[in-house]
Amino acid sequence: MTETTTPKRGVSLWxxxxxxxxxxxxxxxVGVTLSKxxxxxxxxxxxxxxxxxxxFSGYEYEGRSEVSLSEFRGKVVVLxxxxxxxxxxxxxxxxxEEAWRTYKDSGQxxxxxxxxxxTEPEARAYLRKFDITFYNGxxxxxxxSQLFRIRGVPETYFIDPDGVLYYxxxxxxxxxxEIKSVIEQKLP
Amino acid sequence: xxxxxxxxxxxVSFVVTVYSGIAAFYGVRSKSxxxxxxxxxxxxxxxxLITISSITLIxxxxxxxxxxxxxxxxxxxxxxxxxxxxxxxxxxxxSLVFWSWLLAVFTSAVTLRKWDRDAEFLPWVIVISSITLxxxxxxxxxxxxxxxxxxxxxxxxxxxxxxxxANATIFTPNDGQGLNPLLRxxxxxxxPPMLYLGFVAYVIPYAFAMAALITGRTDDxxxxxxxxxxxxxxxxLSLGLVLGGRWAYDVLGWGGYWGWDPxxxxxxxxxxxGTALLHSVMIQxxxxxxxxxxxxxxxxxxxxxxxxxxxxxxxxxxxxHSFANSPIGPFFMGFxxxxxxxxxxxxxxxxxxxxxxTEMKSMLSREALFxxxxxxxxxxxxxxxxxxxxxxxxxLATGQKVTVGPPYYExxxxxxxxxxxxxxxxxxxxxxGHSTVQTLGRAIWKSALAAxxxxxxxxxxYTQNIYAVVGFFLVALVLFAxxxxxxxxxxxRQKAQGENIFAALGRLMxxxxxxxxxxxxxxxxxxxxxxxxxxxxxxxxxQGTVASGEKIAIGDYVVEYRxxxxxxxxxxxxxxxxxxxxxxxxxxxxxxxYPRIDFYYDSQQNMTIPGQxxxxxxxxxxxxxxxxxxxSIGATFKIYVNPLVNxxxxxxxxxxxxxxxxxxxxxxPADAPARRKVTAGNRQTxxxx
Numbered sequence: 001m002t003e004t005t006t007p008k009r010g011v012s013l014w015x016x017x018x019x020x021x022x023x024x025x026x027x028x029x030v031g032v033t034l035s036k037x038x039x040x041x042x043x044x045x046x047x048x049x050x051x052x053x054x055x056f057s058g059y060e061y062e063g064r065s066e067v068s069l070s071e072f073r074g075k076v077v078v079l080x081x082x083x084x085x086x087x088x089x090x091x092x093x094x095x096x097e098e099a100w101r102t103y104k105d106s107g108q109x110x111x112x113x114x115x116x117x118x119t120e121p122e123a124r125a126y127l128r129k130f131d132i133t134f135y136n137g138x139x140x141x142x143x144x145s146q147l148f149r150i151r152g153v154p155e156t157y158f159i160d161p162d163g164v165l166y167y168x169x170x171x172x173x174x175x176x177x178e179i180k181s182v183i184e185q186k187l188p
Numbered sequence: 189x190x191x192x193x194x195x196x197x198x199x200v201s202f203v204v205t206v207y208s209g210i211a212a213f214y215g216v217r218s219k220s221x222x223x224x225x226x227x228x229x230x231x232x233x234x235x236x237l238i239t240i241s242s243i244t245l246i247x248x249x250x251x252x253x254x255x256x257x258x259x260x261x262x263x264x265x266x267x268x269x270x271x272x273x274x275x276x277x278x279x280x281x282x283s284l285v286f287w288s289w290l291l292a293v294f295t296s297a298v299t300l301r302k303w304d305r306d307a308e309f310l311p312w313v314i315v316i317s318s319i320t321l322x323x324x325x326x327x328x329x330x331x332x333x334x335x336x337x338x339x340x341x342x343x344x345x346x347x348x349x350x351x352x353x354a355n356a357t358i359f360t361p362n363d364g365q366g367l368n369p370l371l372r373x374x375x376x377x378x379x380p381p382m383l384y385l386g387f388v389a390y391v392i393p394y395a396f397a398m399a400a401l402i403t404g405r406t407d408d409x410x411x412x413x414x415x416x417x418x419x420x421x422x423x424x425l426s427l428g429l430v431l432g433g434r435w436a437y438d439v440l441g442w443g444g445y446w447g448w449d450p451x452x453x454x455x456x457x458x459x460x461x462g463t464a465l466l467h468s469v470m471i472q473x474x475x476x477x478x479x480x481x482x483x484x485x486x487x488x489x490x491x492x493x494x495x496x497x498x499x500x501x502x503x504x505x506x507x508x509h510s511f512a513n514s515p516i517g518p519f520f521m522g523f524x525x526x527x528x529x530x531x532x533x534x535x536x537x538x539x540x541x542x543x544x545x546t547e548m549k550s551m552l553s554r555e556a557l558f559x560x561x562x563x564x565x566x567x568x569x570x571x572x573x574x575x576x577x578x579x580x581x582x583x584l585a586t587g588q589k590v591t592v593g594p595p596y597y598e599x600x601x602x603x604x605x606x607x608x609x610x611x612x613x614x615x616x617x618x619x620x621g622h623s624t625v626q627t628l629g630r631a632i633w634k635s636a637l638a639a640x641x642x643x644x645x646x647x648x649x650y651t652q653n654i655y656a657v658v659g660f661f662l663v664a665l666v667l668f669a670x671x672x673x674x675x676x677x678x679x680x681r682q683k684a685q686g687e688n689i690f691a692a693l694g695r696l697m698x699x700x701x702x703x704x705x706x707x708x709x710x711x712x713x714x715x716x717x718x719x720x721x722x723x724x725x726x727x728x729x730x731q732g733t734v735a736s737g738e739k740i741a742i743g744d745y746v747v748e749y750r751x752x753x754x755x756x757x758x759x760x761x762x763x764x765x766x767x768x769x770x771x772x773x774x775x776x777x778x779x780x781x782y783p784r785i786d787f788y789y790d791s792q793q794n795m796t797i798p799g800q801x802x803x804x805x806x807x808x809x810x811x812x813x814x815x816x817x818x819x820s821i822g823a824t825f826k827i828y829v830n831p832l833v834n835x836x837x838x839x840x841x842x843x844x845x846x847x848x849x850x851x852x853x854x855x856x857p858a859d860a861p862a863r864r865k866v867t868a869g870n871r872q873t874x875x876x877x
Contacts, residue, residue: 010540011536011539019536020532023529023532026577027521027524027525027528030499030504030521030580031521032584033504033580034502034504034521036583037504038517038518121731121813121824121826122813125814125824128814129814146583
């Protein structure tokens with residue numbers, strides 16, 4: 001950067017190596033990320049790695065403010081990504097809640113709502129507005145949505161009792177029956 | 189028919205652009221000036237061609253041609269005509285056409301200039317700009333065609349440019365989805381074009397820099413030709429950023445103007461290098477130094493423009509601003525690679541020839557302080573770049589993506605911005621070549637004393653927050669030191685020329701537009717800093733659900749909820765829900781505010797419009813969050829008090845004024861060096877340099 005008066009000199013080999021290594025590294029990093037993004041969401045048949053969802057107060061699971069996927073082995077997990085700013089989410093909000101109330105007491109199905117890129121007051125207002133009672137919490141740092149490589153909201157993921165993804169719904173559900181029929185596939 | 193026409197014209201422009209690049213390349217290789225001239229004319233032709241294609245697209249947008257998928261996605265019947273026109277840049281495909289059109293405007297303008305003194309640059313400038321334009325047009329023609337139509341083929345609706353099967357017929361939806369309501373704000377209508385103008389305008393300095401590297405003409409000719417381009421590019425980019433901030437403040441409903449979102453940072457990074465370039469180019473012109481550095485900055489700025497656009501549009505970075513996942517990713521990636529690799533290779537190749545003519549003599553000289561300014565800008569760039577790239581690294585390394593939030597950026601860049609403010613105060617006072625602590629001290633002590641007094645008063649009456657106090661001191665220092673500069677220059681001229689002080693000031697500024705325009709920009713930055721300090725340090729917020737007649741208190745303010753009404757406006761396709769609240773400050777009634785939520789039926793989206801009361805001291809900013817549908821039982825409000833934020837917008841307007849003042853064309857900017865010799869004597873006695 002600072003100029004010198006020494007005779008004309010090229011860029012030293014080491015500096016060149018560092019520069020090219022940096023550029024190659026950067027491009028590789030971006031390239032890999034790009035190809036991941038282009039894969040789309042996780043697919044049915046994939047085993048879902050464990051994740052932890054913090055829960056909003058008032059939406060806790062058995063009094064705990066945090067749940068992990070692994071503790072729901074043996075149950076069907078319905079993971080819904082939503083956001084308060086998302087209008088299509090409102091289309092399915094009442095249906096999801098109704099489906100939850102159907103299975104709530106069976107103990108075989110768990111509904112989790114992951115609030116994607118949102119602020120808590122807005123999210124709470126949304127939950128109140130649709131009288132939602134299933135477990136809900138913020139997808140902190142979009143970790144869970146990245147795990148599932150979601151493209152947007154709403155998206156809903158159905159995980160079977162063995163922790164394997166078996167159904168993906170992109171976009172809102174149109175009816176309660178649609179949700180139920182997917183759940184029933186994995187119930188005894 | 190029209191869609192085919194528009195697409196056909198795009199194809200022709202693509203071919204013409206490719207030809208222009210190839211002809212210029214072979215023209216310079218075979219020393220055929222006829223071929224270069226042909227390339228130049230082809231380049232000129234791209235402007236009318238893309239204009240025709242754009243007009244076709246706008247015609248389709250304005251006339252509800254919903255069989256065209258782009259028109260369907262971004263407009264609807266209920267949108268007013270001006271919004272339909274601006275929908276041109278409201279979606280990915282259209283904004284790429286818009287971008288290409290701007291590029292054609294700039295490259296045509298630059299090929300029209302007088303080239304006799306720098307004929308060797310011409311073919312290479314054409315080659316570089318043609319490659320860029322080819323890339324953008326190629327992206328449109330192959331991946332993101334705005335003229336794609338819907339076809340009904342075998343009972344299915346498919347988007348396609350041409351008839352997908354023999355029996356397919358065109359399918360026209362009844363109405364479009366409409367532009368995202370968030371994008372219907374006046375700020376948003378001008379914000380993207382400004383940003384694009386800034387981005388695209390940087391192609392020209394870059395093309396000249398590359399031409400200089402390729403031809404080996406490494407004097408400062410390229411900086412002299414392009415400095416006004418860089419200034420205008422910087423103007424548009426800055427304006428784009430400021431308008432984006434204003435839009436966010438008015439529309440996004442989080443009581444702020446800047447959220448350190450990846451898309452914002454992607455636009456901010458070229459601004460940082462562009463600002464550094466504006467300063468360091470001056471050193472090259474005045475002292476013949478930093479030639480390497482300026483090349484690096486031009487390459488960085490342009491690469492960051494391309495890289496940032498790529499990151500945000502390919503879906504690599506997730507963001508609230510995100511464009512839909514689109515197939516342009518790998519193609520764009522190729523272009524980014526080409527740009528980065530070829531620029532760096534050229535730079536390394538010519539490195540030995542870009543030698544400085546003088547050495548740095550003093551650590552306090554103007555050039556040394558400019559260099560320090562550049563280092564600070566680069567540090568902020570590194571912070572931003574790391575924040576953007578870190579989630580990718582982390583995702584790759586740990587499999588989990590993290591987002592880097594505002595606190596990281598604020599903590600990391602805060603001291604750097606403070607350093608920039610300090611430099612802004614002292615650098616204009618230091619001399620080129622040589623300065624000492626004594627000379628600088630003599631120049632600044634009065635301003636420093638005045639700033640201390642002001643800070644003392646603020647400390648006693650307004651705030652004891654240490655960050656705020658330091659911030660206000662620096663702001664005051666910049667304001668006093670800069671004002672002092674104006675005063676000193678005008679006094680010197682008044683004595684030398686016997687003019688009255690205002691005439692002296694006017695003439696002084698008129699003779700040194702870039703210098704005094706720059707000072708006005710410094711002042712504006714200090715004013716903006718007041719706003720930023722206000723919102724970063726003193727912002728308060730509260731939220732509450734209240735029934736009609738109940739109150740929420742925040743600071744000195746009390747907000748009383750009166751009533752709420754909800755109604756449809758069928759003509760606009762909007763449902764309005766508007767709350768009425770009374771505002772009191774220390775018990776005194778101030779008036780009413782009307783926060784509202786607009787629901788747009790066509791795009792099924794909400795838009796939150798805050799109720800704002802704005803003064804020089806603070807903004808009271810009220811959002812309607814939620815309400816009970818049955819009359820006005822209760823409503824939820826989120827309330828912010830944003831102290832001093834208005835100075836942000838006052839600073840922005842000052843900034844615009846200073847920039848236009850500095851960038852306003854003199855008679856012929858490219859001939860400036862010749863004139864400078866004649867006037868050199870005057871300039872030195874006028875204390876202007």
